[in-house]
Amino acid sequence: MSLTNKAIARIRELIQSGELEPGSKLPPEQELAAELGLGRNLLREAVQALVAMRVLEVRRGSGTYVTSLEPKELLHGVGGAVELLRGDTLLEVIEVRRLFEPVATALAATRISQQQLASVKEHLDAMRAAADDVELLNRHDAAFHREVIAATGNETLSAVLEGIAGRTVRARVWRGLVDDRAAGRTLAEHEAIYNALAAGDAFLAQSAAMMHVNTTETWLRAHL
Template identity: 70%
Template sequence: MSLTDRAIARIRQLIRDGELAPGSKLPPEQQLAASLGLSRNLMREAVKALVVARVLEIRRGDGTYVTSLEPAVLLEGLGGAVELLQGDTVLELMEARRLFEPAATALAAHRITDEELAEVARHLSAMQETRDDVELMNQHDAAFHRAVVRATHNETLATLLEHVSERTLRARIWRGLVDDEVADRTVAEHRAIHEALAARDPGLAQAAALIHVHTTERWLREHLPEREHRRPAGPPDPADPRPLPDPADPLPPTEE
């Protein structure tokens, strides 16, 4: 462990022990460095690293503060990391979504309020109305799932799933462009999720969400790259140099 890492660990320990509470202001640099037995240079490096990690924030002209330490703040950097994932990871992210989202939907069935259920219904209606506009429909699709996961009242789970789902959105739009029947199926699958939530039935909600995510994942496995037919779930083949399509790349053209 480097000296900077040790300095970071000491500040994090102060936060874990409650000596620096969320939202609190750090003592002056010289004072904090002396109390921790660190040089001012090491203290500056540690503070910079913790600012990047969203643990601390610098308020110009005021000082350095501990952030709220809310999941949405601390996990914000996860979105940027997910965007940089390479190769087959769009399918790995779909696997992660399949593992987490049905369980989250079951939890939402326990906890969803009438107001939250009404929001889910609004997004479902918007999907039905925009089914001829692939990109707009998928935006409402994403908002539907975001509303469901928020209804778990679990901010950590909601933040993690948001970042996982964002990276798969382009691939789902691509599916909508090349599969003429996907819009009707997608609306039907979302309607089943909404009905299960309205019934406050966790088991049914989990099953409906699992069917929906699995259907999308299976379609992507069948249509993204040829090599996925040969290697549906294993590690990358080092002898095959062809990369998977990146969902951030331009969408493929549709057939006339």
């Protein structure tokens, strides 16, 4: 383990032990370096790395603080990592989506509020109106799923699925540009998901979401 990684580990230990809680301010640099037995340059490198990980944040004129440590903060980097994946890893991303999204949609069916359901419906209506505009349709497609996953109330699940959304959205755009029947099938699949959510039927919601993800995965396997 490099010296920088050891320094990062020491700061993480302070956070994990509760000595530094979410939102708390780090001690002055010289004091913290002495407490951890680190050189100031090494401490700065560790702090910079933890800022990049969204564990710490620097507030100009105020100091360095522990972030909220909420999933949306700590898992923010997942999307950036997924964007760098190459080759057949797109299919792996779709497989991950297939493992998580149908179960999440089932959970959403048991928890979704009327306000959230109305928001899902708005995106479904927007998809219908944008049927001839592939990129606009897929933006509302992504927003539709984002609203559904948010309805689970599970921030970790939302952050993970949002992290893989970028590549799957691009895959759907590509499919829409190449397959002129994709828009009609996509709308029908989303209508099935919405109807299951509106009925509060978890089993039907999971089945509809599984069918939707499988359609994309099957098409990609045939064309990659």
